[in-house]
Amino acid sequence: MYLEIPRKFGAIVHQAQQVARSVFRPISRKYDLAEHAYPQELDMFAAIMDGMNDGAADGGAGAGKLARSGGKPSEGNVNGTNMKTVLGLTELCWGDVGLALSIPRQGLGNSAIAAVASEAQLARLGNTWAAMAITEPGAGSDSAAIRTTATLDGDHYVINGEKIYVTAGERANAVVVWATLDRSKGRAAIKSFVVEKGTPGMAVVRLEKKLGIRASDTAAIRFDNCRVPKENLLGDPEISVDKGFAGAMQTFDNTRPVVAGMAIGLARAALEKTRELLAPVGLEPDYQLQTWQQPAVIRELQLLEAELEAARLLTLRAAWMADNGQPNSKEASMAKAKAGRVGNAITLRCVELCGSLGYGETELLEKWARDSKILDIFEGTQQIQLLIIARRLLGKSSSELK
Structure with a gap:
């Protein structure tokens, strides 16, 4: 594995x-204080992010390409959408995490669409x-415990249930809903x-x-006899142990x-800000x-x-594996577990080291x-990641190791 950032991504990172x-840092505090106010300054960056992700957000295009190629690894070394997205969002979150999550057309649902949608659905x-x-x-870390239902009725599925902690749930143009x-x-x-x-029955x-x-809106959404066209089901409509939940x-x-x-x-x-604050007193x-x-x-x-460097290298490895069609479930969880914990620990320690400057506004x-705390929670908590890693290392199924 080459540890250098691919040269072709230099312009995107810059x-x-x-x-x-120039944009996130100056308005960071403004939208932290004005919770739920939409950052109008971000509208112009939707096109920029489209260029970074080739039209698919959050690295989902890598999953989509893998699924449609039969799951076969690519020949040679590929640094593609997953690596590009990781590098781009790393820099954006150096500016502000909430604002990075609020850029139009960059929702987690876009990743699900790219991962399992058909070519017609993608278009x-x-x-x-x-x-x-x-x-x-009643269903948090155990996604398999969801109770929202989808019942086929002619040319539509009728969805009933409630979802919570939906990032960009109010601002997004659509919501990808998991239902049984x-x-x-x-x-x-x-x-x-x-x-x-705007679909009737969704509120x-x-x-x-x-x-x-x-700066990022987090919504609770209720579905009451919400009718969704059959063609809006992502992936195979047949119930299959191999393809159903695994695909999601x-x-x-x-x-x-x-x-x-x-x-x-x-x-x-x-870390950079802490070094900057400590330098004037001779601590370098x-x-x-x-x-x-x-x-x-x-x-x-x-x-x-x-x-931090250990977490960074784990993350690059997991993204590289996704781009190259290699199964990366264990490595993705290792990167998430390490970076989530380290990120939270570093920010808290920096607050302590800087004293009143770290604690005040x-x-x-x-x-x-x-x-930083949310980055150790969403996409699977620290505990869930460790459980996934243990299952992969021991060769145990979810029913065998809970």
Whole structure:
């Protein structure tokens, strides 16, 4: 594995850096304080992100390409959409995580569409801004426990249920809803459906007030006899143990490295700001000296830098595997678990090291500490990632190792 960033992505990384520095950072505090206010400044960046992702957000195109090629690995070394998206969002989240999640047409639902949609569905829904609705009041980390139902009625499916913690649920043009066709058949009956905004029977009932990422809206949505055309079911409508739930879960193998990249960008911002605040008092790292020869605070920063670099390399590996058609479920969870935990730990430690500057609103350090926690939770909590890793290492199924 080459550890250098592919040269062809240099322009994209630079572009994302410019957006993060010149647009996100100046308005970061504004939209943190004005929770639920839509950041109008982001409308112009939808086209930029389309260019970064070739029209598919959150790395989902990599999954889609793999699925439609029969799951065969590519010949040679490929650095494609997954790697590009990870690198781009890492830089954007160096600016602001909530704003990065609020860019039009960059929802998690877009990734699901790209991963399992047919060619006809991609042509019809490819430019739709789609949120993802999985979590329910009684079903969180165990996605297989969802109770929202989808019943076939002629040319439509009738959806009933409630979804919570839907990122961009109010702003997006559509929501990808996970629902079961038959509760008695377990996870194999779970399918995903594209429900377009304004469909009768679908209603946003609440916007959540949150600890962090306040620029991003998080909605609760209720479905009451919501009729969705049959052609809006993503993937195979047949209930199959091999293809049903596994096809839906494939989305996460591509999006977990993306969330890991977001945590890396945020943690890097906190480390850079901490070094900047400590430099005027003579506390600067000297990498030619051993850590025990330097002040305790510098030793602490170097240990945090090492943890961040480990998370970064795990993330690049997981994204590279996705681009090259290699099964990466274990590696995606490893990257997400490491980066989520490290990102939160680094931001909190930076707040402590900077004292009053870290705790007050003079700097963005306290905001970054709040924002970082969600990156250790969504796309699967720390505990769920460790469980997935254990299953892959031990060769156990979900029923054998709970």
